[in-house]
Amino acid sequence: MSVKSHSNGALTARHDFACTLAQKVGLQALRYWNEQGVEGLGTEVKGLQDFVTKADKDAEHTIRTELADMFPEDGFIGEESGGEVASGGYWVVDPIDGTSNYLRGLRHWGVSIAYVEDGEAQVGVIHDTPTDRIYSAMRGFGAKRDGSDISVSRTSDPTMAMGIVGASRRAPFDLYLRQLQALYNDGIEHRKIGAAAIGIVRVAEGVADFYYEKHLNSWDALAALLIAEEAGAKVVTPPMDEFVPNGGEVLCSTPALSARLERILLNET
Numbered sequence: 320m321s322v323k324s325h326s327n328g329a330l331t332a333r334h335d336f337a338c339t340l341a342q343k344v345g346l347q348a349l350r351y352w353n354e355q356g357v358e359g360l361g362t363e364v365k366g367l368q369d370f371v372t373k374a375d376k377d378a379e380h381t382i383r384t385e386l387a388d389m390f391p392e393d394g395f396i397g398e399e400s401g402g403e404v405a406s407g408g409y410w411v412v413d414p415i416d417g418t419s420n421y422l423r424g425l426r427h428w429g430v431s432i433a434y435v436e437d438g439e440a441q442v443g444v445i446h447d448t449p450t451d452r453i454y455s456a457m458r459g460f461g462a463k464r465d466g467s468d469i470s471v472s473r474t475s476d477p478t479m480a481m482g483i484v485g486a487s488r489r490a491p492f493d494l495y496l497r498q499l500q501a502l503y504n505d506g507i508e509h510r511k512i513g514a515a516a517i518g519i520v521r522v523a524e525g526v527a528d529f530y531y532e533k534h535l536n537s538w539d540a541l542a543a544l545l546i547a548e549e550a551g552a553k554v555v556t557p558p559m560d561e562f563v564p565n566g567g568e569v570l571c572s573t574p575a576l577s578a579r580l581e582r583i584l585l586n587e588t
Contacts, residue, residue, distance in 0.1 A: 327457075330441055333434050334457050336389055337444040341430040344378040345448035348415055351377075352424070374421070378414035382432065386410055393434070396563070398538045404563055408436035411563065413538040417514025426450075431516040433541035438559050443545035445520050454520045454546050462523050462550035471551040472525040475575035478506035482572070482580075483518035485532030486511060489566075494533065501583045515569075519543035522571050523550035529572035531584050536566040544571060553577035555585065 351374045379397045386395060394409030396402035402409075410432065415421050417428030426449040434442035445454040454469075456462045462469050474480050484502070486495050502509055510527075512518055515535050521527040523546045530547075540556070541563075548554045553574050557567035572580050 330434075330457055333390065334442045334444065334455060336386075337432045337434065337442060338446075338453050338455055340382060340385055341432050341444045341446035342451070342453060344381050344414065345430040345446040346451070347381070348374040348378055348421070348430075349448050352421065375415045375418055378430065379412060382410075382412050382414060382430075396538065398536065404560075408434060408441070410434055411440075411538050411541050413516065413536075416516040416539055417512075420513050425513070427512040427514045427517050429514065429517055431538065431542045433538075433545065435541065435559070435563070440541045440545040443542035443549075445516050445543050445546065447517060447520065454523065454543070456546040456549040458545065458549070460549070462546045464524055469524040469550050471522060471547070471573045472528050473575060474528045474573055477576065477579060480506075480528045480576055481508040481510070482529035482531065483512055483521060483527050484509045485513075485515055485518065485530070485535070487532055487534040490533035498531075498533075498584055505579070505583060507580075507583075515539040516543040519547050519569075519571050522552055522573070523547040525550075525573075528576055529570065529580055531570045531572075531580070533568055534566055535569045537563045539566075540569055544569070547571045555581065 383395055383397060386393060392407060394402065396409060397412045413431040415428055416431045421428040429448045430446040432444045433440045439458060441458050443456045447454065452465055454464050515532060516539060518530045519540060520543050522530050544554050552571050555570040556562050561567060570580060570584060
């Protein structure tokens with residue numbers, strides 16, 4: 320297949336299939352937790368506070384297999400099974416974003432599926448599994464929650480703002496503390512929920528005013544960032560050719576606060 324963009328019809332087919340698939344594997348993972356409990360999840364430790372469960376692996380296998388069957392020309396990159404950037408379109412998948420929350424029964428986790436083509440995310444789908452809600456977008460067609468339009472908040476007063484801030488162990492902890500202090504000094508409230516994809520779609524639907532993390536992997540963020548962008552958010556990330564293989568710093572915010580937040584959060588080293 321040519322590297323040229325797919326038609327809107329082809330992208331719509333990918334969007335619709337990804338929505339169905341994300342919900343399917345998300346609900347399967349939820350049923351697995353309900354049946355097995357924490358002790359039966361087959362948890363493995365990948366690194367410090369970095370876990371993978373049997374549900375993660377099964378979900379990614381299902382997503383990878385069904386996408387390959389439906390769209391055999393597409394490439395695939397998954398958090399658990401890896402992959403490489405394809406010359407044409409490719410999928411970037413996190414089967415369970417927020418695995419630590421999933422493990423402990425905290426209700427902030429979900430399935431993230433993005434489709435990338437021509438150097439941009441073209442389709443983004445998040446299944447917020449504990450609420451069984453689908454957030455989705457196709458580039459240029461707006462953002463949806465269960466098929467209804469969503470948009471970012473209009474918050475402009477920092478003393479009325481509330482955002483979500485992630486903490487990456489790939490960044491210095493003292494930098495994280497300085498950034499929290501800077502937000503506090505500006506009167507801006509924040510939360511930490513442990514699932515970037517879910518945090519970013521909270522910005523897309525206007526529940527939170529921004530999401531920031533010093534380092535995110537691409538599979539944690541690409542789908543949600545497209546949804547937020549289509550909902551009207553200002554998004555700052557590294558270039559796609561750097562972000563997909565290496566991850567990087569992410570800020571997603573309502574436009575009225577973007578300049579202030581960039582000054583507070585992005586100017587630190």
